[in-house]
Amino acid sequence: MLLSNSCKVRVVVAQAFVRVFAAFAMFLFGGSAALAQGVPASTQSTKPTSSPTGTAASTTTRRPNILFIMSDDHGKQAISCYGATAAPGLVSTPGIDRIAREGMRFDRASVTNAICGPSRAVMLTGKHSHLNGFATNDQKFDGTQQTFPKVLQAAGYRTEVIGKWHLESDPTGFDHWDVLVGQGDYWNPTFIVDGTRTKRDGHATDIIHANALERLRALAPAAKDGKPFAMLVHHKAPHRNWMPTARHLNLFKDDEIPLPATFFDRYEGRSRASSMQTMQVDRDLAWEYDLKVTARELFPDRKLDGLDSWMQREIERIPGEIQRAIVEAYRDENRKLIERYSRMKPKSLAEWRFQRYAKDYLRTAQGVDDSVGGILEELDRLGLADNTIVVYTSDQGWFLGEHGWFDKRWMYEESFRMPLVVRWPGQIPAASTSDALVQNLDFAPTFLAAAGVSVPADMQGKSMLPLLAAGGATDKPFRDAVYYRFEESKGSHTVPRHEGVATDRWKLIRFLDLIDPATGERTLELYDLAADPDELRSLAGDPKHAETLRAMTQKLEAIRAQYQVDVPRAGNSTSAPATP
Numbered sequence: 001m002l003l004s005n006s007c008k009v010r011v012v013v014a015q016a017f018v019r020v021f022a023a024f025a026m027f028l029f030g031g032s033a034a035l036a037q038g039v040p041a042s043t044q045s046t047k048p049t050s051s052p053t054g055t056a057a058s059t060t061t062r063r064p065n066i067l068f069i070m071s072d073d074h075g076k077q078a079i080s081c082y083g084a085t086a087a088p089g090l091v092s093t094p095g096i097d098r099i100a101r102e103g104m105r106f107d108r109a110s111v112t113n114a115i116c117g118p119s120r121a122v123m124l125t126g127k128h129s130h131l132n133g134f135a136t137n138d139q140k141f142d143g144t145q146q147t148f149p150k151v152l153q154a155a156g157y158r159t160e161v162i163g164k165w166h167l168e169s170d171p172t173g174f175d176h177w178d179v180l181v182g183q184g185d186y187w188n189p190t191f192i193v194d195g196t197r198t199k200r201d202g203h204a205t206d207i208i209h210a211n212a213l214e215r216l217r218a219l220a221p222a223a224k225d226g227k228p229f230a231m232l233v234h235h236k237a238p239h240r241n242w243m244p245t246a247r248h249l250n251l252f253k254d255d256e257i258p259l260p261a262t263f264f265d266r267y268e269g270r271s272r273a274s275s276m277q278t279m280q281v282d283r284d285l286a287w288e289y290d291l292k293v294t295a296r297e298l299f300p301d302r303k304l305d306g307l308d309s310w311m312q313r314e315i316e317r318i319p320g321e322i323q324r325a326i327v328e329a330y331r332d333e334n335r336k337l338i339e340r341y342s343r344m345k346p347k348s349l350a351e352w353r354f355q356r357y358a359k360d361y362l363r364t365a366q367g368v369d370d371s372v373g374g375i376l377e378e379l380d381r382l383g384l385a386d387n388t389i390v391v392y393t394s395d396q397g398w399f400l401g402e403h404g405w406f407d408k409r410w411m412y413e414e415s416f417r418m419p420l421v422v423r424w425p426g427q428i429p430a431a432s433t434s435d436a437l438v439q440n441l442d443f444a445p446t447f448l449a450a451a452g453v454s455v456p457a458d459m460q461g462k463s464m465l466p467l468l469a470a471g472g473a474t475d476k477p478f479r480d481a482v483y484y485r486f487e488e489s490k491g492s493h494t495v496p497r498h499e500g501v502a503t504d505r506w507k508l509i510r511f512l513d514l515i516d517p518a519t520g521e522r523t524l525e526l527y528d529l530a531a532d533p534d535e536l537r538s539l540a541g542d543p544k545h546a547e548t549l550r551a552m553t554q555k556l557e558a559i560r561a562q563y564q565v566d567v568p569r570a571g572n573s574t575s576a577p578a579t580p
C-alpha cells in the first residue's frame with residue numbers, strides 16, 4: 001500500500017528530483033520564452049532532443065497531450081491507492097492505482113463546491129462559482145465565458161469532451177463533443193454528438209469508455225505529429241442510482257462491507273445543521289430506485305409513486321438478457337428481505353440497506369476503474385503514454401455511509417475531499433504523494449501551464465506544475481487555506497447553505513441561513529482535523545478555542561476578499577449577502 005510506504009516514496013522522490021527539475025525547468029522556460037516572443041506554441045519543435053537521460057528530456061520540447069479522466073461522486077475511501085478504507089482488502093482499483101504508482105497521489109485535494117454541475121464549471125473556468133455564475137444545478141452555464149479548453153484550442157490543441165457534461169448549455173470550446181443528456185441514464189443512454197441526439201445501447205460507463213478509445217486512436221497520428229489533444233473523459237458512474245455493468249452485478253455478493261464507525265451518528269456535538277439533512281441511508285434511500293427492491297412486494301397495501309415505483313419503468317428500458325441478469329442478481333437477497341421485513345428491527349434494517357447501497361456503489365465504481373485501466377493500456381499501445389498527462393479525479397467526494405449518509409454537498413471531509421492522481425512520465429516522479437491544499441480550481445491553470453500557455457490573470461486557481469515536478473517536495477506550502485461555498489439548499493437532501501475556510505489542520509464552516517440562538521449570529525462550526533478527523537465535535541462554542549475561532553474567522557474574511565466573494569456582478573443571483 002502506498003499509504004504505508006512513505007519512506008520509499010521519499011527515496012524515489014529524492015532520486016528523481018534533480019533530473020526532473022532540470023528537465024522541467026527547460027520545458028517551462030523554453031515554452032515561456034517562445035510565447036513571450038509571440039511564437040505560436042504549435043510551431044515549437046516536436047523532435048526529441050538528445051540527452052543523456054533519454055526519454056525524460058525528449059518530451060520537454062513537445063507539448064503534452066492532456067487526458068482528463070473524471071468520474072462522478074467517487075470517494076477516496078473506495079479507491080485502493082487511498083487504502084480503500086470503506087472496505088479494505090475487498091475493493092481493488094488497479095487502474096487508478098497505476099496512475100498513482102507511476103505519478104503523484106494528492107491526499108488533501110478538495111472541491112470548492114461539492115455538487116456535480118458547479119464543480120464542473122469551476123474546473124473548466126478556474127474560477128469560483130460566484131464568478132463563473134453556475135453555483136447550483138438548476139442554473140445554466142454561460143458557455144460564452146473563458147474556459148481552459150477554449151484557451152488550449154486557440155493555442156493549437158485539439159479539444160474533445162466525451163461523457164458527462166451536465167451544464168445545461170451545449171459545450172463550447174471543443175472540436176468534438178459527445179456528451180450525455182443531462183444526468184444521463186445508466187442503460188441505453190442518449191448522447192448529444194456535436195449537436196445531434198444519438199441513442200446508444202449498453203451501459204453508460206462502457207459506452208463512454210469505448211468512445212474514448214475510439215477517439216484516442218483517431219487522434220494518435222496527429223498527436224505524434226505535433227498536434228496535441230486535450231480530451232476530457234468524464235464518466236457518469238458511480239452517481240446515484242448506482243447501476244453496475246452486467247459483469248459487476250455479483251461483485252462483493254458474499255462479502256460484508258464494514259459499517260463506517262460514524263454510521264449511527266446522532267449528530268450531537270455540532271450545530272443543528274447536520275440533523276436537518278434528508279440524506280440518511282436508513283431513511284432517505286428509495287427502495288426501488290436506490291436499493292433495487294420491488295416496493296410493491298414490501299408494501300402490498302401502500303400506494304407507491306415516484307422513486308418507489310421506478311423499477312418496472314426502468315427495467316423495461318434495459319436489454320432483455322441484461323434485464324434478466326439484474327433481476328437474478330438481486331432476487332434471493334430481496335426474497336429473504338421481503339419474508340422477514342415486518343419482523344426486522346430498525347438497526348438490522350438500516351444495516352441491510354447499507355449493505356445493498358454500499359455494494360451497488362462499489363460495483364458501479366468498479367466499471368470506472370476498468371475504464372481507467374483500459375485507457376492507460378490503450379495509451380501504451382498507441383505510443384502516447386510518454387507524452388500524455390493523465391489525470392484521474394472525481395467532481396467531488398462522497399458519503400459512503402459515514403455519518404449515516406449517502407450523497408455529497410457538505411464541506412465535511414468525505415465530500416469536500418476528492419481523489420486526485422496525476423501521471424506524466426519523465427516529469428512527475430513516480431509514486432510521489434502530496435498533502436498540498438490543491439483544489440478543482442487549479443485544473444485549468446495547471447493544464448494551461450503544462451501546454452506552455454500563459455494562464456489568464458482572471459483565473460483564480462494556481463498551476464500545480466511546480467508541485468508535480470518536485471514530487472510534492474516544495475519549500476513553500478502550495479497555499480495555506482482554501483475557500484468553500486455550497487448554495488443549493490433548495491435542492492435535494494435539504495443541506496443548508498454554507499461557506500467555509502480550511503487549513504491543513506482547522507476548518508471553519510459558516511451556515512449562511514442559520515442563526516445561532518446563543519450568539520444571534522450565523523451558525524459556526526469549528527473542527528480540529530488533526531484531533532477529530534471525523535468532525536464529530538465542533539469547537540466553535542468552546543472558550544478554550546476562542547482564539548482559534550477568531551483567527552479562522554479572520555481567515556475566512558480574508559479569503560472571501562481574495563476571491564472577490566462580495567463583489568457585485570450583474571445578473572449574478574448567487575453573490576453572497578454581506579457578512580454580518
Ligand SMILES: [Ca+2]
Pocket residue numbers: 072073115116395396
Ligand atoms: Ca457529482
